[in-house]
Amino acid sequence: MLAPGGILMVLVIVIPVALALYISLVDLDQYTLRQWISAPFIGLQNYVEAATASPMFHAVGISVSFALIVEVITLPVGVAAALAAQNRFRGRAFVRSVFLIPYVLPAFVVGTVWRTMLQPNGVVNNLLDVVGIDGGLWLNGPQSYWALIAVQAWSSWPFFYLLVLSGLQSVDNEVHEAAAIDGAGWWTKLRYVIFPYLRGPVALALIISFLHNINSFTLPFVLFGVPAPTDVEVLPVLTYIASFQSFRFGLSAAMAVFSLVLIAIPLAIYLRAVKLDTGDEGPKR
């Protein structure tokens, strides 16, 4: 019974990870690519180089902080949108569809359009001029970090909205009635009655969104290009440059394995913590 799933897992996960581990231990570059199986074994040299002579830690810092900030911004927006679109009102179907637009647009479309808008003489700076603010440079320099966060938040908040909306559907009607009978105000009801139901979906959304944003390659690549300005040198772009532009597969595999371990640790802790909470399906009676 486990066999089909097991086979799939081996093929899709175990073998590629094993290959990545192998590649990270050999000196694989453009000169040895042809006979890659006999590429010279150099042990942990790639890891040492990744840790000491490459911008890897800087990239990890940027990726992680960027993912966390985007989450902090998009969570309240998504929850508010879900609450707003939950009850029936005229045009709800239309509103629900419009809410999804940023999420369903392909990442490179989002990136290309925003890159045009964020040009020094683009739409964003022209609008800011009207209000008297000098927008400055968005696609390079210190502001580029905030531009990346803003564009990613813009395109990914519907994800929270979707998960929270589905969580809201699972709230029993009796609970709403009970709260109404007991005379709970809207904020009290929200905080003590509804939110406990959302713990599960929100936790899931936080984990998935964090992973997705850390691995986000298309958006930074299209917005800022290669080589990336140092302020937005995120880990996926750095790995891409190392492997596909510099042909240094061993080094980039080491970076990838390093980042896998780095992310797996807090993730494991977080998953463990979340499991303890989802024993409850709602507020204790």
Next chain:
Amino acid sequence: MKARKVLGVVAGAAILGLALQGCSSDGSSGGSSPEAVDGTGKTLNVLIAANTLYPTEQKAWFDDVSAKFEKETGAKVAFETFASANDELTKIQTSVLSGQGPDVYSLGTTFTPTAYSTGAFVKLGDKQWDQVGGRDRFVPATLGIAGPDKDNEIAVPLSSRPFVLAYNTELLAAAGIDKPADSWDGLAEQAKQLTTGDQYGMAVAYADSFDPWKFIWGMSLQAGNPLVDDGKATLDDATTAAAYEAYFGWVTKDKIVDPASVGWKNAQAVAAFADGKAAFLPMTSATSRVTLDQSAVAGKYAYALLPLIPPGETKAPGDSIEAATIISGDNIVVANYSKNQDLAFALINMLTTPEQQKIYFDTFGEMPTNAEEAEAIQGDNELLAPIVDAAAKAVGTPFTGAWGDIQLALVNVVVQSIPALQSGSISDSEIESQIKTAQDAAQASLDRVK
């Protein structure tokens, strides 16, 4: 991505599934006419750049070439395209790794050293050169990036896209300037005269991923610095610093470029020139003709060689390398794993005949590498004569597997300097520290060459 993978599998299956017919050509016949190759029933797979300016014409050209080749040898040609330089690199990597893929690759010239370093392409000996009509058939300068030296060549030049300067004849005439200066300082002076109101002297794309390094390369070589000298990177030489200072100075000191150009890609610089908002458009190629002929400056522009005298000099120093442009264009190579090598060389022979080169030029506007055809165009076409001239004065970028990294390092100096440029000034020490980073990266990459 999926479609390309499927195509790759199909191509691989096609190659594997075909039995080898006895190919008749072997042994050099001495003269420049190769023996006929029989490829009945076979398909030759070619990877070539997608032409974004002429997509429908390119499709028609594919069909045309396949039909002609079938008439000549009985084999069809199946074309596969890549959309960008990044795709091209990825395709080469996957094919080299798996040992199967297209028989023939059309590579950008600056990628030829990287391809060479994988060791996956056929070296051109006397036999192969005879099969493609002999070395004398080609414009000599275009052969400069066929390999590290004459005995180790892998690439046959297919088309040429040399870089030149475009200028607005009307604006220059109005300012009383006869023709563009032949020194970078002189050009900057002329551009200052031509900067008034919202019209700027030059249109330069500082945020492009490819344009910036060509300026620095050109200026460095003209000052006598080849950037790579016998396995050592010489980016930290004073000549390179002078090149960056001049390049950045157009924004910060001379103010002859639009301040918004720190965010421009090449297309935006061309658009500014096409709107008549800039007098000079340096580092452009003949492909800009398409845009310019349909724009406000149609009939009012001309091409000229880029300046040959480096910044800070009034005449070329003694050890100057007369680099008008990089050797730019497409080279064509044959994969080692290909089972149809003779057929591949027959195709290359066909594509580099004067007739085919003329068709290619008429369809896509790319300069021929066939010497006969190049001479014909230089005679006929006044607009393009400077471009043919530039091709003859082209100098190859260093032939080393590390060049990809060196190029990236040169562009990186510009990318990391853009915030300073935008704020209005950049100090010499900032430029120096960025160049140091580039020098270290370049040297590290050269040290890894095997």
